[in-house]
Amino acid sequence: MNQPKKYTALASQHYILSELWHYNRSTIFFALAEIIAEIGEGFGTILIPSMIVAFLEQYTKGMITAAALPTAMAKLVTFFVGYSIWCMITGYLKRRNQFQYVKFRCSRMTERCYQKFMSLDYVQCEDEKVQQLLKKAGESEEYEGMGTTLVVASIFGSTLRVANVGDSRLYVIGEDITQITRDHSLVEEMVQLGQIDRKAARTHEKKNYITRAIGGCETVEAEMFSVDLNDNDIILMCSDGLTNMLEDSEIFHIVKESADIKTAADSLVKKANYNGGKDNISVVLIEP
Numbered sequence: 001m002n003q004p005k006k007y008t009a010l011a012s013q014h015y016i017l018s019e020l021w022h023y024n025r026s027t028i029f030f031a032l033a034e035i036i037a038e039i040g041e042g043f044g045t046i047l048i049p050s051m052i053v054a055f056l057e058q059y060t061k062g063m064i065t066a067a068a069l070p071t072a073m074a075k076l077v078t079f080f081v082g083y084s085i086w087c088m089i090t091g092y093l094k095r096r097n098q099f100q101y102v103k104f105r106c107s108r109m110t111e112r113c114y115q116k117f118m119s120l121d122y123v124q125c126e127d128e129k130v131q132q133l134l135k136k137a138g139e140s141e142e143y144e145g146m147g148t149t150l151v152v153a154s155i156f157g158s159t160l161r162v163a164n165v166g167d168s169r170l171y172v173i174g175e176d177i178t179q180i181t182r183d184h185s186l187v188e189e190m191v192q193l194g195q196i197d198r199k200a201a202r203t204h205e206k207k208n209y210i211t212r213a214i215g216g217c218e219t220v221e222a223e224m225f226s227v228d229l230n231d232n233d234i235i236l237m238c239s240d241g242l243t244n245m246l247e248d249s250e251i252f253h254i255v256k257e258s259a260d261i262k263t264a265a266d267s268l269v270k271k272a273n274y275n276g277g278k279d280n281i282s283v284v285l286i287e288p
Contacts, residue, residue: 027100034097037090044083051076147213150222151181151237155288158229163222166210168282169243171236172227177252180225184212207244234261235286238268241279245272261285 020027055076058064064072149166162170164181167188172178182188186209187201196204214220234255242251246268254271258264265283272281 024100027097030093030097030100034090034093037086037093040086041083041090044086048080048083051079147210147215149210149239150214153235153237153286155229155235155286158288160227160229160235160288162225162227164225165212165214165220165222167240169236169238169240170225171238171248171251172229173234173236173252173255174230174232177248177255179248180227182223183210184223185210202244208240229288233288235284235288237282237284237286239280239282241277241281242268242272242283244279245275245277245281255285261287 017028055064055072058072059069147166149164149168151162151164151168151170153163153170154161160172160180162180164170165184167183167185168181169183170180172180186206187196187204189211190196190204191198191201201207212220236251236255246254250271251268254267255261255264258267262285265285268283269281
């Protein structure tokens with residue numbers, strides 16, 4: 001691979017600010033407000049003790065008359081109340097900005113990392129044996145068209161990031177079952193164009209013709225998705241060996257009726273094999 005670029009601290013700060021500006025411009029203004037608020041809070045921390053000391057010195061030395069005492073006290077209390085409100089505003093800004101920074105890291109920057117990773121020539125990321133295998137697949141008629149599918153996922157807080165190539169799928173199972181990924185297959189394109197419906201797609205003779213795969217070309221573009229997870233959601237990642245043998249409704253009921261995700265995974269594989277098991281069956285269940 002090419003030598004990595006070297007970035008200065010100033011260049012890195014500029015990049016982060018640029019990304020933050022495009023992600024949510026108001027966050028920058030709130031960050032500036034937080035800086036100003038913290039400066040004011042610092043001044044208040046210094047001024048209040050000095051004001052109290054000055055007041056006590058003047059009072060003990062008789063410099064504050066009885067008539068002027070209520071006014072002096074009122075000024076001191078007013079300043080203290082104003083300072084307390086200022087501190088509450090500062091605390092709110094800190095909490096708000098911290099929350100926005102976490103969202104920024106978990107969404108914008110994570111997406112940028114995925115995009116950068118997916119833009120790399122994946123061959124460069126593999127070992128020598130895989131490179132030789134890919135070379136053989138491209139040169140030999142015996143291995144022509146050889147490839148595989150892929151689905152990957154990462155969870156950051158309550159956000160699920162997904163990328164897929166081919167027809168391996170990811171589902172989120174909660175109150176219902178929802179397919180997150182989109183199959184890169186000929187029949188899926190036909191469904192999107194309205195040429196066939198979902199029911200016909202399940203038994204179509206060209207169902208296994210995929211339009212994207214790892215290994216068919218030196219580079220491949222993954223499709224990415226972002227999902228907000230709810231409490232008690234279960235994530236299912238699987239190959240088409242499962243989804244070709246089971247309807248989504250069957251998968252949903254098996255997962256929901258199982259005691260735990262290990263039992264559910266075993267039950268899904270057994271049921272798919274019972275229904276024919278025409279292909280390899282890969283199943284991963286995750287409880288975030």
